[in-house]
Amino acid sequence: MQLLLLGVNHRTAPVEVRETLFFGPEEARALLRQLRGDGLDQAMVLSTCNRTELYAFTSDPPAAEDRLRALVSRIKGADLLSPSPHRYTQGEGEAARHLFRVAAGLDSMVLGEMQILGQVKDAHALAREEGTGGVLLDRLLGSAVHAGKRARTETAISAGVVSVASAAVALAMKVFGDLSRGRVLVVGAGETGGLAARHFAEKQPSALWIVNRTRARADALAGEVQGASFPLSEIGDLLPQADVVVCATGAPGHLITGGAVRRAMGQRPHRPLVLVDLGVPRNVDPEGARQENVFLYSIDTLRAVADQNLARRQREVPRVEAIVEEECDRFLAWFRGLEATPVLRELRDHFERLRAEEVGKSLRQFAPHEQEQVDRLTRSLVNRLLHLPTTRLKALDLGSEAGLSRLHALRDLFALGGEPGEGKRMDGGT
Amino acid sequence: MDATIRLLNTMLPMLYALAVVAYAVDFFREDPLAARATRVLMETILVLHALFIGLRTALYEHVPLASAAEVMTTVAFALALVYLFVEWRSNVRTTGMFLLSFSFVFQTVSSAFITNRSFPGVLRSPLFALHTVTAVLGYTAFAASAVYGLLFLLLYHELKKSRFGIVYERLPPLEVLARMSLGAVAFGLVFLTVTVVCGALWAASEFPGFAKDPKFLLTVAVWTVYLAALLLHHGLHWTGRRTIAVSLVGFALLVFSFIAVRLWLASFHAFA
Numbered sequence: 001m002q003l004l005l006l007g008v009n010h011r012t013a014p015v016e017v018r019e020t021l022f023f024g025p026e027e028a029r030a031l032l033r034q035l036r037g038d039g040l041d042q043a044m045v046l047s048t049c050n051r052t053e054l055y056a057f058t059s060d061p062p063a064a065e066d067r068l069r070a071l072v073s074r075i076k077g078a079d080l081l082s083p084s085p086h087r088y089t090q091g092e093g094e095a096a097r098h099l100f101r102v103a104a105g106l107d108s109m110v111l112g113e114m115q116i117l118g119q120v121k122d123a124h125a126l127a128r129e130e131g132t133g134g135v136l137l138d139r140l141l142g143s144a145v146h147a148g149k150r151a152r153t154e155t156a157i158s159a160g161v162v163s164v165a166s167a168a169v170a171l172a173m174k175v176f177g178d179l180s181r182g183r184v185l186v187v188g189a190g191e192t193g194g195l196a197a198r199h200f201a202e203k204q205p206s207a208l209w210i211v212n213r214t215r216a217r218a219d220a221l222a223g224e225v226q227g228a229s230f231p232l233s234e235i236g237d238l239l240p241q242a243d244v245v246v247c248a249t250g251a252p253g254h255l256i257t258g259g260a261v262r263r264a265m266g267q268r269p270h271r272p273l274v275l276v277d278l279g280v281p282r283n284v285d286p287e288g289a290r291q292e293n294v295f296l297y298s299i300d301t302l303r304a305v306a307d308q309n310l311a312r313r314q315r316e317v318p319r320v321e322a323i324v325e326e327e328c329d330r331f332l333a334w335f336r337g338l339e340a341t342p343v344l345r346e347l348r349d350h351f352e353r354l355r356a357e358e359v360g361k362s363l364r365q366f367a368p369h370e371q372e373q374v375d376r377l378t379r380s381l382v383n384r385l386l387h388l389p390t391t392r393l394k395a396l397d398l399g400s401e402a403g404l405s406r407l408h409a410l411r412d413l414f415a416l417g418g419e420p421g422e423g424k425r426m427d428g429g430t
Numbered sequence: 431m432d433a434t435i436r437l438l439n440t441m442l443p444m445l446y447a448l449a450v451v452a453y454a455v456d457f458f459r460e461d462p463l464a465a466r467a468t469r470v471l472m473e474t475i476l477v478l479h480a481l482f483i484g485l486r487t488a489l490y491e492h493v494p495l496a497s498a499a500e501v502m503t504t505v506a507f508a509l510a511l512v513y514l515f516v517e518w519r520s521n522v523r524t525t526g527m528f529l530l531s532f533s534f535v536f537q538t539v540s541s542a543f544i545t546n547r548s549f550p551g552v553l554r555s556p557l558f559a560l561h562t563v564t565a566v567l568g569y570t571a572f573a574a575s576a577v578y579g580l581l582f583l584l585l586y587h588e589l590k591k592s593r594f595g596i597v598y599e600r601l602p603p604l605e606v607l608a609r610m611s612l613g614a615v616a617f618g619l620v621f622l623t624v625t626v627v628c629g630a631l632w633a634a635s636e637f638p639g640f641a642k643d644p645k646f647l648l649t650v651a652v653w654t655v656y657l658a659a660l661l662l663h664h665g666l667h668w669t670g671r672r673t674i675a676v677s678l679v680g681f682a683l684l685v686f687s688f689i690a691v692r693l694w695l696a697s698f699h700a701f702a
Contacts, residue, residue, distance in 0.1 A: 153462050160599075174589065177603035270668045272604070289590075293670050301592045308594060 001136065001338070004061045005088075005095035006068050006081055007046075007053030010109045013086035021072070021080050023047035025126060031075060032130035038067050042134035044127040044141070046102070048119050050109050054081075055099065057136045061091055093332055096140060100324045100331075103148035105157055112157040112313040117148040135404055136338075140331060147327035154323065155316040160309030165192075165199040167302040167309075168276040172200075172244045175272050175295060179203040185242035186210050186227075187235060187255060189217040192278050193248035194224075200244070201225035209242070211235055213249070236260060240267040246276040247283035255279075258287025265291045276302070340393050343407060346416040347389070351382045431489050438482040439541050445475045446506070446534035453526035457600050468523060472514050479507045494544075495562040502540035504563075506533040508570035512617065516574065516610050522602040525610070528577050561628035564621040569684065571618030572656070576681040578611035579674040586671060608674060612663055615677050619656050626653060648687035655680035 008021055023031060028045040035043045035056065043056035054072070058064035073079040081087050090098055098107070103120050105112040124141040127133050151157050161170045169179075176182050184205045186197045189212035201208055208227030211234065212218035218229035230238060239245065239260060247255055256275070261284075265273065275296040277284040282298060289296035336342075355378050363371050393410070396403040410416070449471045455464035483504065486494045494500035513529045516522075585601045588594075601607065626649060633640035640646055659676040662668040668676075 156460065159460070171589075173603060174585075174598065175604050177606045270666075270670060270672065272670060295589050297592060305594050 001057050001059050002061050003092045003095045003136075003140065003335075004056050004058055004064050004068075005053060005090045005098060006065060007051060007088060008080070008086050009051035009053070009088075009107065011107075012088055017080060017086050018050065018052065020076060020078065021047070021052040022049070023052060023075075027075060028123075028126055029130055031071060032127060032132045034071050035068070036130065036132050038071070040064055040067065041132055042137040043132045044123050044137060046099075046120060046123040048116065051102070051107075053099075053102075055095065055137070055140070057134070065089060092335075093328075096144075096331055096335075097324065097328045099140065099144045100147045100328045101321075103144040104151035104320050104324050105148065106151075106317065106320055106324065110162055111310065112159075112162075112316070114148070114152055114158045117145065117152070120148065121145060136335070139334065143327055143331040147324055150323050150327070151320045155319045157313055157316045157320045159316075160305075160312060162306050162310045162313065164278065164299060164302045164306055165195045167305040168196055168246060168278070168297070169199045169203060171276070171295070171297055171302070171305070172274045173203070175274050176243060179205045179244070181206050182243040183207040183241055184209070184244045184246070185235075185238050186221075187232075187245065187247045187283065188212060188249035188279070189214070189221040190248060190250075193246065194221050196246045196248060196276070196278065197221055197225045197227065200246070201227070205244075209238055211238065213251075240264040242273070243271065244274045244276065245284075246278060248278040249283055250279065251283060252281060254285040255283040256285065256288065258285040258290070261285070261288030261291055261294060265294060269293075278302070338404065338407065340396060340407065343411060343416060344390060344393055347393075347410070347414060348386060350414055350416065351386060355379070355382050431485055435482065435485050435489065438478055438485070439544065442475070442479060442482060442503075442506075443534065443538040443541050445471065445478065446510075446530060446537050449475060450527060450530050450534050453523065453530060457524050457527050458596065460600075465523060468526060472510065472517075472526075476507075476510060476514065479503075479510065483507060493559045493563060495566065497545070499540045499542075499544040501566065502536040503544065504566045505570055505573075506536035506540065508567045509533045509536070509573065512567070512571050512574045512614060515617070516578075516614060519613065520602065520606060520610055522606060522610070524600045524602060525578065525581060525607075528581065529574055532573065532577075555632055557628050557632040561625055561632055564628065565625040568618045568621030568625055571614045571621060572652075572677075572681055572684055575611045575614035575618060575677055578607050578614060579678050579681075582607040582611060582674050583671065605669070608669060611674060611677060612660065615656050615659055615680075619653070619660065622649070622653050622656070626650065645687060645691045648683065648690065652680055652684045652687060655683060 008017055010018065013021075023045050024047075028047060031045055031054075032043060035041075040056045040058060043054065046053045046055070054068050056064055056068065069079065069081045072081050099120075101107045103117055105114055105116060108116055120141065124133070124137070124145075127137060161167045172179060172182070172184075179200070180203070182205045184197075184200045184207070186193050186200070186209070189197075189210055193210075193212070197208065197210060208222075208225055210218045210222040210225070210227050210229045211232055212221070212229070213232050215229065215231055218231075221227070222229035235255065239256065240263070245256070249255060261273070261275070270293070272293045272295065273291075275284050275288060275294065277296065278299045280299065284296060286296065288294055359375060359378050363374065366374055389410075393407075396406055449468065452464045452467045452471055455461050456468060483494055486500075494504055509529060510533045513526060513533075517526065581601055582604060584597055585604055585607060588597050589604070602610075626646075629646070630640065633643075633646075637643070656677065659673055659680060662676060663673045
């Protein structure tokens with residue numbers, strides 16, 4: 001039994017290919033059902049906006065790869081997983097290592113982004129629901145998720161924020177702690193303003209106001225983020241009521257002057273005001289920052305925060321790689337310990353050793369011409385004794401609980417090697 | 431019992447040192463092991479320290495507030511207790527290093543100099559015991575409030591200057607620090623109120639002229655300033671630097687009252 005990975009991701013394929021290959025939950029279910037029908041009964045689909053990867057345990061990787069390609073082609077109407085620079089295929093050790101790196105956030109578009117951990121868990125849950133879980137896949141996914149959790153808790157791989165918009169939210173949170181009672185005013189409904197509004201909307205502020213020169217765009221963005229829109233002329237009235245103000249327009253002068261900030265603070269003398277200026281040229285007069293309880297941040301400041309955090313995450317990569325290696329090696333040791341061939345070899349060695357010891361003790365009692373006969377006879381006896389167990393061992397389905405438990409029993413009975421994963425943690429961390 | 435007390439007296443400074451180290455590692459390195467260790471250590475320390483104080487009280491027949499060294503161990507305990515209460519309420523561990531450093535210093539000095547000194551019989555009254563214990567708890571809460579207030583000002587300064595170093599990364603948000611500081615003020619004010627009431631009831635019979643005592647007057651002033659800070663916060667919705675500034679004025683007055691009574695003013699409190 002081997003692990004096969006077939007997929008594309010943000011490093012290998014452009015967005016057009018990735019979006020075509022994206023499997024929503026229902027499509028993924030359909031694919032898993034067909035895979036099970038095709039004999040691939042331990043398989044999983046991990047599909048996000050940055051990757052679509054198919055993992056399957058199979059005893060015949062080339063044939064399994066062909067089946068996966070054919071099924072995906074049938075569902076998507078295009079053979080996007082044929083050999084090309086976009087797709088990658090990996091076997092056993094590399095495939096497992098890849099999944100562990102994905103779960104640890106090392107393969108994410110934004111280094112250390114941990115949403116992927118939840119997506120890996122969801123993909124696993126989907127496989128189990130569709131009956132393509134199984135012992136091997138459960139163990140693989142459990143170990144990968146455990147590696148991801150360790151990466152997140154033992155290192156700073158996902159610490160801090162690494163985009164300008166999320167840095168703006170983080171700074172506001174550093175002042176207020178909780179934005180659910182705060183009011184956020186976003187001036188500018190363009191790309192940057194929209195991004196900031198969406199990030200702040202995630203924190204569910206008590207009010208999210210969108211102001212834009214073109215009212216229709218403000219309406220559209222407000223509708224999207226469940227906020228309220230206002231014309232640009234009302235900015236002066238909204239300013240004293242807002243706790244966070246994000247400006248992201250291309251207006252040539254200062255939209256918010258030092259005087260406007262002073263007047264606003266006069267109406268709210270004891271409440272802090274966070275001003276985030278993402279405009280170029282600047283939309284907020286730096287004079288405004290002189291007021292007590294006013295915190296003003298420009299786009300350069302936010303970028304510096306994001307870069308600082310990203311650099312910090314990058315410094316953590318070697319530590320996360322070490323965790324991935326450790327967990328992956330542990331999984332592979334367990335996985336390889338399941339193979340029947342080494343057990344068979346050990347079993348035969350065990351019997352041969354016993355035979356040789358016993359023959360060696362008695363051989364001198366025989367005449368030289370009889371010694372050869374004794375040796376041949378005992379070898380033949382051992383072969384006969386081991387014939388049936390060997391045949392049955394080779395026929396075991398090691399992907400099933402029953403097969404695994406028989407293998408374990410055999411190893412236990414004859415004290416062969418060590419228990420797979422003996423002395424090691426068996427929990428999967430799911 | 432005496433051997434247990436001596437053992438605890440030696441162990442406590444070491445345990446506080448360990449706690450400070452664990453909180454420091456958690457602060458600078460965000461080490462999950464250290465984070466788990468902090469809680470276990472704190473619970474162990476509080477149990478052992480409470481046992482230490484209880485055993486001393488039982489064996490020497492007085493609450494350990496009769497000498498500077500005794501006061502110090504009680505303050506160290508109270509500070510740790512207040513800190514753990516605030517940590518439990520706010521779920522923020524990053525200020526432990528700052529507050530528990532004081533507990534460590536107080537306990538170390540106390541362990542080095544503590545003796546089994548006898549003290550005036552007049553101080554054996556239960557009212558006096560309540561008065562002194564609540565005073566220590568109240569003053570400790572005000573000390574914690576001052577530490578949180580100073581951390582607030584430090585973070586405020588960093589945020590104003592757009593400096594995003596370890597202070598920015600590890601300290602809790604400004605409003606949380608303000609809440610912690612004012613929470614400690616409320617905690618302290620309740621205890622100080624009990625202190626003043628018990629003290630007045632007790633002193634009314636022992637020291638009839640206590641109302642003109644400088645320590646009493648200064649304590650009432652401290653109480654008033656802290657009450658003002660809370661009223662400004664809850665009544666006039668003051669937040670931020672101004673409320674913190676008022677509470678720090680209260681703490682400065684409190685420290686002054688201690689120094690003044692010992693160095694310059696004649697007060698019946700001078701025996702403590």
